[in-house]
Amino acid sequence: xxxxxxxxxxxxxxxxxxxxxxxxxxxxxxxxxxxxxxxxxxxxxxxxxxxxxxxxxxxxxxxxxxxxxxxxxxxxxxxxxxxxxxxxxxxxxxxxxxxxxxxxxxxxxxxxxxxxxxxxxxxxxxxxxxxxxxxxxxxxxxxxxxxxxxxxxxxxxxxxxxxxxxxxxxxxxxxxxxxxxxxxxxxxxxxxxxxxxxxxxxxxxxxxxxxxxxxxxxxxxxxxxxxxxxxxxxxxxxxxxxxxxxxxxxxxxxxxxxxxxxxxxxxxxxxxxxxxxxxxxxxxxxxxxxxxxxxxxxxxxxxxxxxxxxxxxxxxxxxxxxxxxxxxxxxxxxxx
Amino acid sequence: xxxxxxxxxxxxxxxxxxxxxxxxxxxxxxxxxxxxxxxxxxxxxxxxxxxxxxxxxxxxxxxxxxxxxxxxxxxxxxxxxxxxxxxxxxxxxxxxxxxxxxxxxxxxxxxxxxxxxxxxxxxxxxxxxxxxxxxxxxxxxxxxxxxxxxxxxxxxxxxxxxxxxxxxxxxxxx
Numbered sequence: 001x002x003x004x005x006x007x008x009x010x011x012x013x014x015x016x017x018x019x020x021x022x023x024x025x026x027x028x029x030x031x032x033x034x035x036x037x038x039x040x041x042x043x044x045x046x047x048x049x050x051x052x053x054x055x056x057x058x059x060x061x062x063x064x065x066x067x068x069x070x071x072x073x074x075x076x077x078x079x080x081x082x083x084x085x086x087x088x089x090x091x092x093x094x095x096x097x098x099x100x101x102x103x104x105x106x107x108x109x110x111x112x113x114x115x116x117x118x119x120x121x122x123x124x125x126x127x128x129x130x131x132x133x134x135x136x137x138x139x140x141x142x143x144x145x146x147x148x149x150x151x152x153x154x155x156x157x158x159x160x161x162x163x164x165x166x167x168x169x170x171x172x173x174x175x176x177x178x179x180x181x182x183x184x185x186x187x188x189x190x191x192x193x194x195x196x197x198x199x200x201x202x203x204x205x206x207x208x209x210x211x212x213x214x215x216x217x218x219x220x221x222x223x224x225x226x227x228x229x230x231x232x233x234x235x236x237x238x239x240x241x242x243x244x245x246x247x248x249x250x251x252x253x254x255x256x257x258x259x260x261x262x263x264x265x266x267x268x269x270x271x272x273x274x275x276x277x278x279x280x281x282x283x284x285x286x287x288x289x290x291x292x293x294x295x296x297x298x299x300x301x302x303x304x305x306x307x308x309x310x311x312x313x314x315x316x317x318x319x320x321x322x323x324x325x326x327x328x329x330x331x332x333x334x335x336x
Numbered sequence: 337x338x339x340x341x342x343x344x345x346x347x348x349x350x351x352x353x354x355x356x357x358x359x360x361x362x363x364x365x366x367x368x369x370x371x372x373x374x375x376x377x378x379x380x381x382x383x384x385x386x387x388x389x390x391x392x393x394x395x396x397x398x399x400x401x402x403x404x405x406x407x408x409x410x411x412x413x414x415x416x417x418x419x420x421x422x423x424x425x426x427x428x429x430x431x432x433x434x435x436x437x438x439x440x441x442x443x444x445x446x447x448x449x450x451x452x453x454x455x456x457x458x459x460x461x462x463x464x465x466x467x468x469x470x471x472x473x474x475x476x477x478x479x480x481x482x483x484x485x486x487x488x489x490x491x492x493x494x495x496x497x498x499x500x501x502x503x504x505x506x507x508x509x510x
Contacts, residue, residue: 120467121390121465128390128393128398132398135370154406
């Protein structure tokens with residue numbers, strides 16, 4: 001084998017595997033990062049409006065440059081590591097959170113021809129990664145060597161374990177209706193179904209999934225791991241500057257990924273009432289933005305649950321409901 | 337390429353397992369175990385068992401390890417206790433380990449892969465997906481063992497409920 005064929009083979013390999021998915025992945029991550037930045041802005045603005053305030057309005061027109069100013073501030077701040085922390089664990093925890101949240105993007109199809117990795121078991125990949133994101137929180141809580149962080153970490157571990165079960169069980173109904181774990185196949189099955197989305201036949205599953213997704217991403221009303229008024233800020237109380245920002249990033253990444261999964265599995269993905277020429281993923285984005293708004297809306301409306309209520313809701317209501325949903329779906333599938 | 341991947345996985349698996357056992361800090365040991373589980377999942381992936389690989393991460397890394405961490409937190413085990421009683425046994429332990437190692441090597445030397453049972457060939461798995469093939473096999477050919485395992489797990493769940501539930505008799509204070 002001479003040098004030319006070797007070069008061609010390497011080139012082909014790069015183009016076919018790494019190059020394409022790397023570029024796709026990069027595009028996806030950058031766009032999602034921008035979405036994360038402006039999700040914080042949208043959140044502050046929307047909550048401001050709901051609470052009769054204006055929200056950020058100083059940096060740029062209507063405060064539109066606020067997220068950029070925030071990022072600059074966080075980047076230039078001093079990164080403090082307290083003395084008595086477990087250094088390696090303290091350092092690595094934010095990265096575990098963020099990586100687990102962001103990696104799910106790799107298997108989520110924005111459109112039937114745009115997915116970084118079209119995996120057969122994509123739904124399981126998402127469940128696996130969402131279960132890993134709890135590690136960041138738990139380890140941050142322990143590694144910080146502080147009581148408030150520790151309490152936050154403990155709460156997070158219990159909460160995430162309980163709600164993960166409900167979430168996975170809620171998705172089982174979707175798997176049964178679509179007969180596949182591949183997300184593209186799931187969307188195609190929805191387009192072929194009479195209602196065009198699984199949210200209507202799987203209404204119980206959709207409800208359970210949305211509640212569990214809010215709990216899984218530690219958002220209000222299930223933000224006990226970081227309850228500001230009881231635990232100061234919970235698991236990331238000892239973090240500062242960029243490491244603190246990484247936790248925030250992970251939370252918003254989790255929120256966006258969960259919304260994407262809900263759009264794909266329950267709301268029909270990129271399918272819409274009429275096609276928009278040139279932007280095949282238009283309806284995907286519309287549904288995604290609505291769900292993100294829904295998250296913010298819930299946060300502005302509902303007060304925080306008490307800890308035993310959270311556990312009771314998870315184990316005594318959501319899991320039995322999800323199981324009931326599976327039984328009903330199975331019966332309908334057998335009888336129809 | 338495949339051998340390289342396998343070599344990497346094998347080395348990391350052995351090294352991380354050793355780190356899990358030898359680490360004095362329980363939380364660090366759990367973390368090394370997380371790394372180990374990941375590499376184990378990749379090993380399953382190289383064997384075309386994608387479903388198994390993902391279940392490995394969901395169940396072991398996502399649930400079992402978090403429970404481990406929970407337990408470690410509860411008993412507040414910052415560093416391992418240094419108990420004298422366990423130290424006197426180390427010559428015996430070393431002998432047993434060496435003998436087991438030799439036995440394992442001898443057993444693996446004559447290892448022959450069995451014939452493919454059913455339709456679990458790489459081609460079929462690539463076409464219909466591992467989850468479907470595995471599910472079909474589990475619910476048709478191996479239904480008895482599957483149901484037995486299910487009943488056993490149910491018994492274990494009931495046992496856990498009985499153990500943790502406070503039993504109140506008539507006349508007892510709460």
